[in-house]
Each structure stands twice: as C-alpha cells, then as structure tokens.
Amino acid sequence: MHTEDGPRGQHRFDREYWERHWTPDAETGEDVRQLMPVSPYLASETGHLRPGAALDAGCGTGTEALWLAHRGWQVTGADISATALATATVRAEGEGLAGRVSWTQADLTRWEPGRTWDLVVTHYAHPDSGQLAFYERIASWVAPGGTLLIVGHLHAPHAGHHAHGEPDQQGGHGGHDGSGHPEGSTATRAGITGLFSAPGWVVERADETTRRVEAGGRTVTLQDVVVRAART
Template identity: 50%
Template sequence: MTHSFDKDYWDQIWDGDRAAAMAAGQPNPHLVREIADLSPGTALDAGCGAGAEAIWLATGGWQVTAADIATTALARAAERAAASGVAARVRWVEADLARWQPDTRYDLVTTHYAHPAMPQLDFYDRIASWVAPAGTLLIVGHLHHQDHASGTGHGHDETGPPASASVTAADITARLDPLVWQVVTARESHRALPGHGGHAASIHDVVVRANRRP
C-alpha cells in the first residue's frame, strides 16, 4: 500500500481505533539509553505523536519543542503533559515537518519513526540542520527489513512500515559529513513488544546518534 503521509493520513491514524493505545505508549527505549549522559538543554522532538518522548525529556529537565502534523495527537500530548506536571517545559507545535522551519537550533534534535510527506533520508537531512553546534542528533527509525514487520506503536496498519519509510544505519551515516558530525551510535536492533491479540510484535529499528562538531 502506498501512503502519502500527509495531514489527512496522520489525522485518520490518530482519530482511529488504535489511537488510545498509541497515546498510552512509553518513551522510546533508544532515547532513554542514548541521551542518559547528556546535560539537559533545549530539545526538538520532530514528529512527537502523543508526546511520550517529549514528556520524558521535559521530566528530565529539558526545555522541549514538540512538533507534529496531527491535531488529535497534539491534543492528547498536551493533556498528558499537564497530568505529568511538565506543561510549562513543552511547547506543542502543529506543523508539517516537510515545510516547517524552526526559528532556532537545538541542543538535541530527535525523531522516532516519523515520516512526513517527503523522502525519508531528505527528512533526516532536514532535521539535522536544526542541531546547534556541539548538539546531538538522535534518529530512531524503521529499519529497512525484508518483511517490514509491523508493531512500531506510532501508527501503521498491520502490514507495517512501507519500504519508502525504512532505512539502514549506513543510509543515514552516509549523509552525515564527517567534517561536521561525529557518529556516536549507528546500530540496527530487533526487539519484541506485546502485539494485538496477545501476539508478540517484532520491532526492527535503526538508531543513529551523532554529535555536531562545535
């Protein structure tokens, strides 16, 4: 199936029958592990969904800008942030990440399975340009995998992510100029989460963390 990944697509996902489960998700374990050694600063969560990662960052002392195209996702995220006591540390922005430009650069720019209506690697190039000098880029994406297994928790049908939204670690690191970036992590991982009907879902991730040189 071909998806446009436009606003209508994501609004339908977040107004659908899986939205409540997606909104109750926990912060991505790759984020929790990869930024444990960073001092809190300013962060951008690009494609924040219902805000699990943004709220986790805010709880840890980060000042977060969280952007997503889906109105319902942002409404759920804002409610969850208020309930968590961190509403003052998160700015929610409804934006098409294929077109939106932030007015500043950030100490941390992170994204988790986001794919707007543009080529996936071009999207990663785009968000990389929003990292401040000496800042960190963390990309968690769908690994280009032969069967494109489903179950990301960020809004896909049962066929899983399409090939156009999937990449490898090498695909990403090849776009990072070594004169500008120091690659810290380039890993492809496989993990299992509880799926629909009690069946385990296999998650195939690509994780790239890079530091922008000062």
C-alpha cells in the same frame, strides 16, 4: 488506517493519514498512544547529556517529549497531527509539565523554525518527503555542540507493524519497497550515516537492532535503526 491517493494504491504519509492514525478506533476504542512504551534509546543515548533545549520532531502524542521534560529538558514537540498534539497537551498538563513542553503543529518537511536546539530526536517519524531527506532537514536544527538522535524502522521483507505497534495495512502495491511499505519510508544505517560524513559531524552510534515489546496486549517485534550524531 491509510490513504490510497496514488497510483495502484500508493500510500502517502500526509496529514490525513496521521490524523487517522492518532484517532482512537471507533469500534474498539483502541488508542495507539497507549500501545508503545517510551523508547529505550532515549535513556541509553541521551542520559549522559546535560539537559538544555530539545526538539522532538514528529512527537505524536508526546511520549518521548514528556520523558525528556521529566529529566529537565525544555522541550518543543512538533507534529503534523492536531489530534496527536491535543492528546499530548492533556498528558503534559496531567503530569505537571505544561511549563516545560511547548507543542507546535507543523509539516516538518516545510517548517522553518528559525532556531536550533541542543538535542533533536525523532522516533519512527514517516514524513511524506522520505526518510533521508527528513533526517537531513532536522539535522540542520541541531546547534553546534548538540546531538541528533534518529530512531527509525528498518523494515525487513513482509514486516508486519508500523511505529507504535500499528499493523501494516499497505500490502505489496506499486510504489512500495519489497517489504510492502511506501518507497523511501525506511532507511538503513549506511544511508543515514552517509548524511554525516562531511566535516562538522561525528557519528557516535550507528546500529541496526531487533527488539520485542509488549504493547496493547500483544507482542510487537521492532527492527530499528539507531543513529546518534554530534555536531562539532
């Protein structure tokens, strides 16, 4: 599930890619939204916060957005994929949360929401702009006194899976980093925390971790970078 519209098969995380990503496999019927459970970092990193208004940036089919809504947050879920959001809408209605979550189709590298949120979270989002530019952009949507939670892939050489357990199909073409993933599609703890070194932010957690998840009948190893920052 990838496009090859750049030189030597360079991969882009554009709208077409994400529509394909969130469409069930025509042959197997496999639906990627069912592969991965809710992120464990939501509970550990936001459980102490008083519920308010939250944004899930790159929400996919809504797993993390719905988790937050169940715990009292008023959530905006934003994603570039109409296919993902259609599924998220059905899930919210089925869980009785339609009044606590609103869904917005948007290219987050260009979106101008015109507001801020008490909590902004993003999990394994891969924008076409590159990771650090994306994180800097969504940080501007955090209200004073609010919190930003970033969970991203920390790809090691020859890493074999994308977010949500999708097998890596890129290979080692030009325009990629040494792991076979598009250049700029990952970020390190140092790179992310560097965005919040100026006054006005406090980095409260910054870790690089490895965890194993049972998903879709197989074990997936995820190497994560987790950064939580508070806007002062």
